[in-house]
Amino acid sequence: MTVAAYVRANARRFVRELAEFVAFPSVSASPAARPHLAACARWLVRHLRRLGARDARMVPTAGQPVVVGRIGDDPQHPTVLVYGHYDVQPAEPVAAGHAPPFAPHVRGDYLYGRGASDAKGQLFAHLKAVEVACALTGRLPVNVVFLVEGEEEIGSPHLGDVLARLAAYLTGDVAVVSDTAVLGLDRPSITYALRGDLFLDVEVSGRFPDLHSGNFGGSVENALRVLVGALARLHDPSGAVAVPGFAADVASTLPRERRFMHAVGPSEREVRAEAGGAPLAGDRAFSAYERATIRPSIELAGVVGGYPGAGVRGVIPARATAKLDVRLVPHQDPDRVHRLIFDHLAGGIPCGLELRTRERARARPVVLDRRHPTVRAAARAYRRGFGVDPVFVRTGGSIPIVSTLADRLGIPTVLMGYALPDDRAHGPNERYSLAMLGKAIATSAAFLEEIAR
Amino acid sequence: MTVAAYVRANARRFVRELAEFVAFPSVSASPAARPHLAACARWLVRHLRRLGARDARMVPTAGQPVVVGRIGDDPQHPTVLVYGHYDVQPAEPVAAGHAPPFAPHVRGDYLYGRGASDAKGQLFAHLKAVEVACALTGRLPVNVVFLVEGEEEIGSPHLGDVLARLAAYLTGDVAVVSDTAVLGLDRPSITYALRGDLFLDVEVSGRFPDLHSGNFGGSVENALRVLVGALARLHDPSGAVAVPGFAADVASTLPRERRFMHAVGPSEREVRAEAGGAPLAGDRAFSAYERATIRPSIELAGVVGGYPGAGVRGVIPARATAKLDVRLVPHQDPDRVHRLIFDHLAGGIPCGLELRTRERARARPVVLDRRHPTVRAAARAYRRGFGVDPVFVRTGGSIPIVSTLADRLGIPTVLMGYALPDDRAHGPNERYSLAMLGKAIATSAAFLEEIAR
Numbered sequence: 001m002t003v004a005a006y007v008r009a010n011a012r013r014f015v016r017e018l019a020e021f022v023a024f025p026s027v028s029a030s031p032a033a034r035p036h037l038a039a040c041a042r043w044l045v046r047h048l049r050r051l052g053a054r055d056a057r058m059v060p061t062a063g064q065p066v067v068v069g070r071i072g073d074d075p076q077h078p079t080v081l082v083y084g085h086y087d088v089q090p091a092e093p094v095a096a097g098h099a100p101p102f103a104p105h106v107r108g109d110y111l112y113g114r115g116a117s118d119a120k121g122q123l124f125a126h127l128k129a130v131e132v133a134c135a136l137t138g139r140l141p142v143n144v145v146f147l148v149e150g151e152e153e154i155g156s157p158h159l160g161d162v163l164a165r166l167a168a169y170l171t172g173d174v175a176v177v178s179d180t181a182v183l184g185l186d187r188p189s190i191t192y193a194l195r196g197d198l199f200l201d202v203e204v205s206g207r208f209p210d211l212h213s214g215n216f217g218g219s220v221e222n223a224l225r226v227l228v229g230a231l232a233r234l235h236d237p238s239g240a241v242a243v244p245g246f247a248a249d250v251a252s253t254l255p256r257e258r259r260f261m262h263a264v265g266p267s268e269r270e271v272r273a274e275a276g277g278a279p280l281a282g283d284r285a286f287s288a289y290e291r292a293t294i295r296p297s298i299e300l301a302g303v304v305g306g307y308p309g310a311g312v313r314g315v316i317p318a319r320a321t322a323k324l325d326v327r328l329v330p331h332q333d334p335d336r337v338h339r340l341i342f343d344h345l346a347g348g349i350p351c352g353l354e355l356r357t358r359e360r361a362r363a364r365p366v367v368l369d370r371r372h373p374t375v376r377a378a379a380r381a382y383r384r385g386f387g388v389d390p391v392f393v394r395t396g397g398s399i400p401i402v403s404t405l406a407d408r409l410g411i412p413t414v415l416m417g418y419a420l421p422d423d424r425a426h427g428p429n430e431r432y433s434l435a436m437l438g439k440a441i442a443t444s445a446a447f448l449e450e451i452a453r
Numbered sequence: 454m455t456v457a458a459y460v461r462a463n464a465r466r467f468v469r470e471l472a473e474f475v476a477f478p479s480v481s482a483s484p485a486a487r488p489h490l491a492a493c494a495r496w497l498v499r500h501l502r503r504l505g506a507r508d509a510r511m512v513p514t515a516g517q518p519v520v521v522g523r524i525g526d527d528p529q530h531p532t533v534l535v536y537g538h539y540d541v542q543p544a545e546p547v548a549a550g551h552a553p554p555f556a557p558h559v560r561g562d563y564l565y566g567r568g569a570s571d572a573k574g575q576l577f578a579h580l581k582a583v584e585v586a587c588a589l590t591g592r593l594p595v596n597v598v599f600l601v602e603g604e605e606e607i608g609s610p611h612l613g614d615v616l617a618r619l620a621a622y623l624t625g626d627v628a629v630v631s632d633t634a635v636l637g638l639d640r641p642s643i644t645y646a647l648r649g650d651l652f653l654d655v656e657v658s659g660r661f662p663d664l665h666s667g668n669f670g671g672s673v674e675n676a677l678r679v680l681v682g683a684l685a686r687l688h689d690p691s692g693a694v695a696v697p698g699f700a701a702d703v704a705s706t707l708p709r710e711r712r713f714m715h716a717v718g719p720s721e722r723e724v725r726a727e728a729g730g731a732p733l734a735g736d737r738a739f740s741a742y743e744r745a746t747i748r749p750s751i752e753l754a755g756v757v758g759g760y761p762g763a764g765v766r767g768v769i770p771a772r773a774t775a776k777l778d779v780r781l782v783p784h785q786d787p788d789r790v791h792r793l794i795f796d797h798l799a800g801g802i803p804c805g806l807e808l809r810t811r812e813r814a815r816a817r818p819v820v821l822d823r824r825h826p827t828v829r830a831a832a833r834a835y836r837r838g839f840g841v842d843p844v845f846v847r848t849g850g851s852i853p854i855v856s857t858l859a860d861r862l863g864i865p866t867v868l869m870g871y872a873l874p875d876d877r878a879h880g881p882n883e884r885y886s887l888a889m890l891g892k893a894i895a896t897s898a899a900f901l902e903e904i905a906r
Contacts, residue, residue, distance in 0.1 A: 028764075029762060029763065029764035029765070029766060030762070030763075030764075031763070089766060090760065090762060090766060092762070153765075153766070154764045154765055155765055181668075195667065195670075197667065197767070199765040199767075206730075206731060206732070207730060208728060208729040208730045208731040209729045209877055209880040209881060209882070210879065210880040210881065211728055211729070211731060211879070211880065212850065212878050212879040212880070213750075213752040213754055213778040213780070213879075214648065214650065214780060214848070214849050214850025214851050215634075215727075215745065215848060215849050215850050215874075215878075216724075216727075216728055216731070216745055216849065217648075217745060217750040217751075217752045217778060217780045217849055218694075218735050218736075218744040218745055218748055218749070218750025218751075218752070218780065218849070219724060219728075219733060219734070219735055219741040219742075219744040219745040219750075219849070220724075220725075220728050220731040220732065220733055220734055220735075220741075221692065221731055221732045221733075221734040222692070222734070222752055222753055224753045224754075224755070224756060225684075225687075225688060225692065225752070225753045228681050228684045228685050228753060228756065229685045229688070229690070231678075231681045231685075232681050232682045232684075232685030232686075233685075234678075235678060235682070237682070237801060239674065239675070239678065239803075241671075271669075271672060271673075272673075274668075274669075275661060275664055275669055275672075275673050276661040276662045276664070277659075277660060277661045277805075278659060278661040278664060278669070278673040278674055278769075278771070278805070279659070279673065279674045279803060279804055279805030279806065280672060280673055280674075281672070281673055281674040281675070281803065282671050282672055282673075283671075288672040288673075289672075291671040291672040292668065292669055292670060292671055292672040295671055296671070297666075297670040297671025297672075298670075298671075299666040299670045299671070299675055299678070299767075299769050300675055300677045300678045300681060300758075300759065300770075301666055301677075301759045301760055301765075301766060301767060301768050301769070301770075302677070302758065302759030302760045302761055302766070302768075302770075303677060303681065303756045303757070303758050303759060303773070304756070304757070304761045305753075305755065305756050306753065306754045306755030306756060306776060307543065307545075307754055307755045307776060308755055308757045308761070309482055309483070309543060309545070310482060310483075310484070311481070311482035311483075311607045311813070312482070312606075312607055312608055312652040312754075312776070312778070312813045312814050313482060313542060313543060313606070313754060313755070313776075313879070314650070314652075314752075314754060314778045314850075314879060315754050315755075315778075315879055315880075316731075316752050316754070317753075317754075317755075318731070320756070323759060323760060323765070323766075325666045325670060325765070325767050325768075327666070327667060327670045327671065348690060350692075350732060350734065351732060352730075352731070352732030353732065360764070360765045361765050395667070395668060396667050396668050396669065396670055396671070396672070397665065397667025397668050397767075398667050421668075424662055425665050425668075426663065426664070426665040426666075426766070426767060426768055427662040427663040427664065427665070427768075428662060428663065429662070
């Protein structure tokens with residue numbers, strides 16, 4: 001029996017199991033979701049035990065628990081560390097016409113639900129690859145250690161501690177991280193570069209109460225107006241970052257590398273299509289693909305100020321806040337970037353109002369060697385799973401675990417992404433392609449063999 | 454027995470009754486508060502009946518009910534129409550250290566609670582003035598008609614209909630509107646000018662989903678960034694409005710009037726003190742008092758976009774909204790002002806994003822004749838209630854009912870404000886001075902006599 005035949009024979013059960021996994025509203029950003037995260041972690045432990053990881057367990061942290069489990073303990077075999085996360089992005093706002101985020105359901109070739117693609121479906125492919133490999137051959141050709149955290153979407157604040165505590169357990173010759181997208185169902189790709197990130201909260205506030213905009217409108221400072229004025233200075237009209245010195249330390253990219261990216265990466269039209277038709281913006285000295293990968297960026301990810309409700313309210317806010325999502329590339333220093341942004345914002349804050357910024361999360365950028373033996377094994381696995389050779393691409397996203405694994409455990413990572421660009425990760429109506437699930441299981445099973453060669 | 458003695462003798466009951474009135478969370482902006490508004494209206498009807506308004510009743514509208522009631526029906530007597538509103542501003546956000554908005558309580562000389570000053574306390578003074586006048590003299594020297602609406606804070610969308618339907622009932626020689634502040638407890642004042650207002654919702658949106666800021670950060674448009682950029686163009690760095698033509702139609706104010714304002718109005722330091730220490734801002738060619746009264750303004754009263762919750766979320770918003778509170782003076786045309794603002798905002802909206810604005814409420818500016826006989830009667834009443842002559846001041850706020858009463862019913866209005874500048878109307882910890890309540894009752898009772906002369 002082939003892997004594909006096994007997957008076909010068990011397709012209904014696989015979809016049912018994945019739907020169970022996606023149904024947990026495991027939103028790490030929401031304190032109220034804590035019990036759901038615990039329930040989701042328990043589900044994972046049970047699932048790992050059924051796959052043969054008899055020691056599978058929840059590791060408590062100061063935040064959400066980490067799930068670990070090991071299958072196989074043969075010192076002759078290489079060990080693959082599979083990293084995943086069971087937490088998901090918040091689902092709000094759920095507007096009319098949106099799929100209910102935590103009542104997963106199949107429509108067409110897709111399973112809809114928050115986290116179906118980012119990253120429950122991708123982790124699930126590894127779980128099923130282990131099942132398939134065991135079922136077809138009796139035993140795995142490698143040892144597999146699972147490491148699944150519940151705080152990836154909020155910057156993995158407690159993962160470093162767990163890695164330090166479990167360093168003896170979390171061994172491996174290679175780590176597999178599946179939290180990236182391929183170019184398309186028939187265009188497998190391996191991500192070899194990630195941007196870093198730096199999340200900043202920004203606040204403008206004054207030591208005075210909110211005021212009545214009738215009585216005082218036009219005569220006093222308005223913290224929301226001042227914040228908006230400061231934020232507007234972060235970009236020029238094209239959408240390019242306008243903070244002096246922001247890109248000064250960016251490592252220049254070799255012309256050969258840019259030619260390679262141009263040859264294999266998405267075109268302007270493809271980026272726009274992946275973005276659901278969003279108009280392109282930013283520094284036109286670089287392609288959209290380059291702007292989102294080898295160039296740093298600042299996105300305004302949230303503003304809150306004044307009266308947010310329905311109807312009218314005449315108020316002059318004394319306090320307003322914003323969220324900045326800064327993506328970094330080598331060799332930018334996050335502290336220096338934070339300072340540059342603060343200084344630029346502070347330039348226009350009038351006397352009597354205060355600007356404060358606060359770092360909420362950070363991750364280092366990563367560039368992997370495309371010729372490393374584990375990356376070559378991954379490329380062969382994709383060829384077997386998809387029937388075509390993968391291309392090597394960069395992504396603009398950040399996966400802090402990659403640098404953490406290298407720094408803390410000394411394990412090199414290969415990014416075996418199983419998402420599709422139009423899965424709508426982080427947006428409404430997130431979904432996961434069932435055709436992709438089949439190919440992902442086959443690729444993951446093939447990788448376990450390829451790495452064992 | 455004097456009015457003051459009666460008020461002293463009944464002070465505890467008066468405070469208890471006012472606390473009952475303030476305890477209703479009658480937030481007209483909140484659809485969920487509908488039952489509370491109805492309960493508050495029923496309380497008012499009962500109170501009016503006890504005062505002798507046997508016909509007091511709730512008049513249903515498509516929104517919140519209007520309460521009406523008449524005391525006295527002597528054709529020899531002049532009729533005073535007392536306008537008030539029982540709805541209040543939203544109380545959010547209720548932060549630590551803030552007084553619970555709907556659990557009114559006395560601290561020092563103040564009753565704390567949302568709406569205590571704006572405008573339940575002020576209406577309550579008229580109710581108690583009627584009680585006092587009846588108790589001390591046996592009958593009122595005038596007929597009094599009460600008209601109390603429940604939608605003032607959302608722009609009185611249904612009041613015009615009620616006035617048209619009840620035109621035969623809502624007669625009067627003069628209307629008294631108490632929704633303004635005096636300069637201080639020992640500095641009574643009569644407001645003779647109001648600004649108009651125009652509330653606009655602004656939206657920037659694209660026909661694409663929210664996007665992952667890792668994957669796309671730096672490469673596509675961000676509706677929140679674009680909205681913020683547009684809003685930032687509304688003002689110059691001093692806080693003065695920068696919309697071309699915005700003030701072009703503003704009636705020039707006579708030097709004599711500006712000298713009068715300078716002589717009686719608040720100084721820069723006093724405006725700042727009233728504003729709880731907020732730094733002054735805006736066009737320095739005018740004083741703070743002038744900027745808030747004879748000059749138009751645009752205040753940014755709210756922005757919502759991106760992820761508002763705790764923690765981090767990497768999102769590029771496809772939609773963001775803002776609320777603009779525009780205050781108008783004679784002879785600005787609201788439609789023209791709306792168009793100028795739209796055109797100015799639209800100037801920088803990139804292709805693929807759409808700007809929409811929507812009018813939510815409007816009111817005309819008002820300038821009253823300081824030498825009108827009813828205004829003179831009000832001035833005499835203040836002198837009796839406070840022991841000193843009132844001064845004549847302008848306010849920057851808007852009271853749509855004033856022009857509505859003139860247009861629909863042909864009744865001139867006198868603005869007999871009973872609030873204090875530091876009552877924190879529309880802000881947290883709103884309060885009403887009990888010393889002011891006593892003076893307000895005495896002034897209102899005196900007015901009923903003065904108007905009957």
